[in-house]
Amino acid sequence: MGDAVASVTTGARTIDADFALIGHQESWRTAADVLAVLRGPERTPLPDEEIKDILPWIPPRAVCHVDVGSIIRTKSGAARARGLYIDSFIPPDRLEAAYVHENIARVRGAAACAIKAGAKIVSLGGFSSILIEGNFDQLPERHHTVFTTGNTLTVAFIVQGIQKMCALEGRNLSRSTLLIVGATGDVGSGCARCLAPIVKRVLLSARKVERLRRLAAELQDDGVQVEVATDLQQFSTEADVVICAASLASPSLLLGRIAPDAIVCDAGYPKNLSPTAEMLDAKVFFGGLGQITGGMKFTPDFHGVLNRHPFPDVVHGCLLEGMALALEHRFEAFSQGRGFITQERVDEIGTIAARHGIYLAPLYNADGPLEDGLDARWNGREDESMGERPSRTVGRIERRTSGHRRSSHVRADLMGGLSAPYFI
Numbered sequence: 001m002g003d004a005v006a007s008v009t010t011g012a013r014t015i016d017a018d019f020a021l022i023g024h025q026e027s028w029r030t031a032a033d034v035l036a037v038l039r040g041p042e043r044t045p046l047p048d049e050e051i052k053d054i055l056p057w058i059p060p061r062a063v064c065h066v067d068v069g070s071i072i073r074t075k076s077g078a079a080r081a082r083g084l085y086i087d088s089f090i091p092p093d094r095l096e097a098a099y100v101h102e103n104i105a106r107v108r109g110a111a112a113c114a115i116k117a118g119a120k121i122v123s124l125g126g127f128s129s130i131l132i133e134g135n136f137d138q139l140p141e142r143h144h145t146v147f148t149t150g151n152t153l154t155v156a157f158i159v160q161g162i163q164k165m166c167a168l169e170g171r172n173l174s175r176s177t178l179l180i181v182g183a184t185g186d187v188g189s190g191c192a193r194c195l196a197p198i199v200k201r202v203l204l205s206a207r208k209v210e211r212l213r214r215l216a217a218e219l220q221d222d223g224v225q226v227e228v229a230t231d232l233q234q235f236s237t238e239a240d241v242v243i244c245a246a247s248l249a250s251p252s253l254l255l256g257r258i259a260p261d262a263i264v265c266d267a268g269y270p271k272n273l274s275p276t277a278e279m280l281d282a283k284v285f286f287g288g289l290g291q292i293t294g295g296m297k298f299t300p301d302f303h304g305v306l307n308r309h310p311f312p313d314v315v316h317g318c319l320l321e322g323m324a325l326a327l328e329h330r331f332e333a334f335s336q337g338r339g340f341i342t343q344e345r346v347d348e349i350g351t352i353a354a355r356h357g358i359y360l361a362p363l364y365n366a367d368g369p370l371e372d373g374l375d376a377r378w379n380g381r382e383d384e385s386m387g388e389r390p391s392r393t394v395g396r397i398e399r400r401t402s403g404h405r406r407s408s409h410v411r412a413d414l415m416g417g418l419s420a421p422y423f424i
């Protein structure tokens with residue numbers, strides 16, 4: 001990709017990029033760490049309450065460059081793509097419907113940054129795609145920039161994760177009852193279409209019954225046994241495989257009646273499952289995540305801050321989709337709209353990603369890795385494209401002691417402190 005990697009012209013405040021990733025932080029902790037990097041090590045760290053006060057005032061903006069390497073070699077070395085991570089700075093406690101207009105404006109602002117940077121493709125991470133769904137006309141005028149929700153690659157990694165976890169646990173998927181929470185969503189319905197044909201029975205759950213019935217009818221036409229319920233307690237049977245893909249503003253889901261040793265994939269961002277959910281024997285893993293084996297570099301260095309996983313170069317599938325398409329030079333809106341994800345499209349994006357060394361990430365959950373992640377793909381391969389080989393552990397994120405300046409000063413200081421050359 002060497003030649004296709006565009007130049008940075010900070011003087012003119014434009015940055016040509018192959019791709020842009022639009023995201024937001026899922027907790028105050030991660031938001032605080034992002035701000036700490038942005039402000040630089042020389043600045044006094046902000047106390048938590050001041051971070052909560054000032055974050056809503058920060059406009060969407062590009063926070064770092066992202067360089068991603070492929071395993072495909074060209075004459076000039078590994079194929080690469082160059083992009084930007086743009087944070088919409090949606091406050092983590094404002095994902096509810098009450099803030100929808102404010103949040104759409106933030107995603108719109110982030111989209112404007114991506115367009116201004118000349119990004120050829122933009123991935124809409126987390127709630128960005130949910131907010132902009134049905135509001136694509138509200139995005140700024142764009143001529144050479146396409147948007148993808150990234151949900152097709154997310155579905156690919158959720159499905160692969162379920163299959164891998166079943167294999168690790170010696171379960172036979174064809175004898176399983178699969179429950180999908182958030183089944184009528186873009187991610188949930190994509191998972192349903194891919195997995196329903198290979199399980200014994202499917203339980204679909206969401207709040208709106210009409211949409212559940214429509215999806216159930218579609219699956220039943222293909223001979224699948226389906227039950228729908230808006231209340232998880234209403235299903236006639238226990239699930240032994242569960243996918244949580246509901247668009248919850250915070251981790252609040254209690255699954256209730258599932259098999260005690262059920263395999264549970266939490267694919268939500270923010271996570272779906274409540275930390276108080278008691279699932280002692282359940283095999284829970286975080287789903288929809290992929291790993292870039294061709295290397296990834298953030299400038300400034302946000303490793304372990306933007307991607308906080310126990311394995312290196314792990315990224316959410318929605319963001320990886322834009323990167324994979326950029327490496328492939330396929331600048332198209334691969335995933336758009338709700339409910340159009342099919343097995344064929346999932347296979348197609350999975351193949352594109354794998355061609356560039358983007359695979360299902362090693363499985364893990366809140367307690368840590370569920371496998372060692374020492375994958376054969378790493379063996380004997382030095383990461384020439386990006387310099388050093390990625391380390392196996394995520395660097396410790398330092399939490400520095402609180403400063404005591406007043407919020408108004410800090411706000412002004414913060415705005416000034418974000419004018420590093422990488423910002424547009």
Ligand SMILES: NC(=O)c1ccc[n+]([C@@H]2O[C@H](COP(=O)([O-])OP(=O)(O)OC[C@H]3O[C@@H](n4cnc5c(N)ncnc54)[C@H](OP(=O)(O)O)[C@@H]3O)[C@@H](O)[C@H]2O)c1
Nearest residue numbers: 182184185186187206207208246247268269288316317318
């Ligand atoms: N892991 C990843 O890489 C990745 C990538 C993309 C998205 N995601 C996450 O996946 C989740 C779903 O995304 P999406 O794009 O599919 O969203 P979506 O299209 O808006 O669908 C959301 C689904 O959740 C249901 N839902 C919403 N609130 C609910 C509640 N309180 N209880 C039960 N069901 C509820 C919705 O149906 P009703 O409205 O009828 O309830 C719908 O079925 C989000 O958390 C998103 O951030 C993760």
